[in-house]
Amino acid sequence: xxxxxxxGLDGSPESLAAARWAADEAEKxxxxxxxxxxxxxxAPEPTRVPSExxxxxxxxxxxxxxxxxxxxxxxxxxxxGNLVADDAQNALLQAATESEMLVLGSRGxxxxxxxxxxxxxMPVVARAERPVVLVRGPSDGEGAAPAPAxxxxxxxxxxGSSDDLLDFAFHSAAARGVPLxxxxxxxxxxxxxxxxxxxxxxxxxxxxxAQKELGKALRPWREKYxxxxxxxxxxxxxxxxxxxxxxxxxxxLVVGRREHRPGLAPHLGPVAxxxxxxxxxxxxxxxxx
Numbered sequence: 473x474x475x476x477x478x479x480g481l482d483g484s485p486e487s488l489a490a491a492r493w494a495a496d497e498a499e500k501x502x503x504x505x506x507x508x509x510x511x512x513x514x515a516p517e518p519t520r521v522p523s524e525x526x527x528x529x530x531x532x533x534x535x536x537x538x539x540x541x542x543x544x545x546x547x548x549x550x551x552x553g554n555l556v557a558d559d560a561q562n563a564l565l566q567a568a569t570e571s572e573m574l575v576l577g578s579r580g581x582x583x584x585x586x587x588x589x590x591x592x593x594m595p596v597v598a599r600a601e602r603p604v605v606l607v608r609g610p611s612d613g614e615g616a617a618p619a620p621a622x623x624x625x626x627x628x629x630x631x632g633s634s635d636d637l638l639d640f641a642f643h644s645a646a647a648r649g650v651p652l653x654x655x656x657x658x659x660x661x662x663x664x665x666x667x668x669x670x671x672x673x674x675x676x677x678x679x680x681x682a683q684k685e686l687g688k689a690l691r692p693w694r695e696k697y698x699x700x701x702x703x704x705x706x707x708x709x710x711x712x713x714x715x716x717x718x719x720x721x722x723x724x725l726v727v728g729r730r731e732h733r734p735g736l737a738p739h740l741g742p743v744a745x746x747x748x749x750x751x752x753x754x755x756x757x758x759x760x761x
Contacts, residue, residue, distance in 0.1 A: 476552075478506040478571040480564050480592075483534050486577030486609030493607045493754060494575040495542045495549060500647040503572055504550040505542065507535050510563035514555055531555050560592045568600035573756070575605045578748075597748070598729070598740055603640055603758045605724075606748060622650040623703075626726040627715040627743055630656055630685045636760040637728040638689070642697040644724055644756070651701040653722070656686050657714025658706065675708055682706045712746035719751050726756045 479494040481487045491507060498505040515527040535553040543551050556563040568574040576593050597604045626641035628634060645652040658678060660670055686704050694702055707714035719725040727747045729740055740748070740757070747755045 474504055476504045476506045476571050477501070477573055477575060478508055478554075478567045479575040480560070480567075480577075481507055481509045481534055481538055482560070482577075484577060484609070486607070488538060488577070489609050490575045490577035490605075490607040491538050491542060492545070493605070495546050495551070497573070497575070497605075497647075499546050499549050501572065501643075504552060506552050506554050506567070506571070507538055507542075508554040508556060508563065508567055509535050510556040510558050510560045512557060512559055514557035516557075528555065561595055564592065564596045565599055565601075568596070568602045568604065571602055573603045573605055574600060575607060578606045578608045594740075597744075597757050600757075601731075601759060603756050605754055605756045607754045608752060622648070623653050623722055624648065624650060624724045624726065625653045625655060625715070625719045625722045627711070627718075627728070627747070628654055628656045628686065628689060629711070629728070629743075630682065630689060633761045634689060634728060637726065637758045638693045640756065640758045641726040642693050642700055644726065645700045646697050648723065649699075650723065651703055653703045653705060653718060654686060654690055655705045655707065655715055655718040656682055657709050657711035658682055659710050660708050670708075679706050679708065712742050715743055716746050716750045719747070719753055722753045724754050724756060725751050726758060729757050729759050731759045731761055 477494050477498040479487070479491045481491060495505050509531050511531055513527070514531060532555065535555065539551050539553050543549070564574060564576070574596070576596065578593070593606065597606070624641060624645040626637065641652055660675060660678070683704065683706055686706065690702060690704065705718060707718065715725070715727065725747055727744045729744050744757055748757070
């Protein structure tokens, strides 16, 4: 199968927003866009049947309408429709294994409640073998969102392998022709806290050590993607808060997720959870070792 960007469609405004984002991304990466709708009750496709008795009529219309809009917006983009007679979660997980990335819509709530993901999206994000991008819908009760800044933000832990995460982040920045902002958050330890604030000698040492580690982690990727300008940032704050604040107004936030290990329930770490629930820009969750 040729490389594709797959987007899940369910007829909601959020999934259409995800499809539009996915079309832009597929065009940037010169990939095919696959529009997928899954429903267990889809009937085997007959050779010819009137629309009034076609059990799949509304599913076909959903995909064909989106396909027509996106093809008009992106005349040179290859867009294919895909109807799958299966549970949505199973279908999306299978699609993720066949795609460069999977794109899903996120549903909005009132600002005080942030926003939630449906019963399907969270398990897919936690289990998918390939990157999953979550795109917020247009109706989130927060008014017009600010225009995205021309940068991609990636969150780094600086321990363990981050090759898949950095490859995705650098590739995303290169495809857009924008800078990459690499962010590492590190909480201030208790021994650095003093009655008047923090001990600056300790915080300077922490920042200096983290800066060296960050530079070392980024060095091979700077060499692989010399066209990408990189901005490094160490923030003395909890990693989750540091990442969400750094990504305000960004075009894309990239966070990592440890690959699922046999015998352990799939889960998302605190940084990925914070990014998904509080980040306003599209969030890419990338599984890595």
